[in-house]
Amino acid sequence: MNLVDVHCHLNHELFKQDLDDVLSRAKKAGLKRILISGVNPPANREVLALVKKYPEMLRASLGIYPIDALGLAEGETGLPRQTVPINLAEQFTYIEQHLDQVTAIGEVGMDFHWADKEETYEKQAENFRKIIRFAIKVKKPLVIHSRKAEEECLQILAEEIKNNEIPVNQHCFSGRKSAMTRAIELGHYFSIPPNILISSNFQTLVKKAPLGQLLTETDAPWLSPSKDRKNEPAFVRETIKKIAEIKEITEKEAADQIWQNYQRVFGD
Template identity: 40%
Template structure:
């Protein structure tokens, strides 16, 4: 009963062998993959993938680099598919992209639609972690899932107090940052992600959902739990947030 709460299986790296990728995921014990989107076009692709593969659940949203998208069009698409959508994502703020004010306006709209439909929100916060937490708290965001959070441990603790969940990527195998996060975050607020095809353990090598067991094993080791107990906790966390 393993879950990948954040992946991008529409990426061109999967264009030739997605059937095999899904098959490997299922053999590895993955029961659900949250397929995140970037804009209206990829929202539609994510919906199509979820209809083709039962294991895939779609997330719809507008990524920080895509703020010129028609926000109302995206929100209406999300409303039309509120039964199918598992999460609002991938949305948030990114300090490496221009127009932070524009990003905040779009992010605000994404938080609002998540609250309106009572859906979780998968949040990107690269190099804008403090601003991201501020916007989430300001709008009283619910069901927040922080994807690949690389903010300071002080910010991690702040987000923990706000009740936010964190998904831990494959880089926990080597990253002291994610290992420390796994130590200090309560087990009830932990999730697993691959961000496939990105964040592979080897630079330039494609990541995929079948690597989730490696993350769970490392998390169990850090938390001092039996593997089965860690798996059970993570599944309960997933069901609580994503239904």
């Protein structure tokens, strides 16, 4: 059984001490690939360094987090902080220079939880469109963050991406049922975190979406299914169990299909 975590932040300071243990637990749990997601220029550099160190298992997703793109610091997050707006053109050049080490573009998108919608919609939408066009140009899949901005992100993705020219993965998608339906119709993928164990929203999403459009992620160290432990890639195992239960198939069937989905979206 090959398992995959398509979205986590192993460059987070909470993993500085125990990364080797975390990766060996992941291996034991059956994880074959782990995509580390960048959020801003310094984080993207850390992601590439990590992937270089563990080339067998880790892959890089370089991102421009919508809040970081605006230069709005959310306070200490444990990731490198971005306190001035990101120069998108410069970051695109950086990503292009490292394209052979890059598996996906993300996390990117829009966020109206940490930034006021009235004040920032225009700028966030403008940045998001530029990033989508860049991903199309370099032919890489997109990993979308759309907190409190699900419908707005779907609208822009539908306008910018024609004929599914690049795959779209919705990370931790928390939209309402109507937004779920639209994203399913657009052919988007959904990466499901282990807190599906306690979240009825993710359970509904797994019920509604075809198995062929599901992926697994952790968003580690965040979104742990248990309060007293930080999240880590090995917990994908729990998500697979839950997906198998909801879809009424075996764990192996769930894992095999998700592995195929992973290869279709992200390649190696």
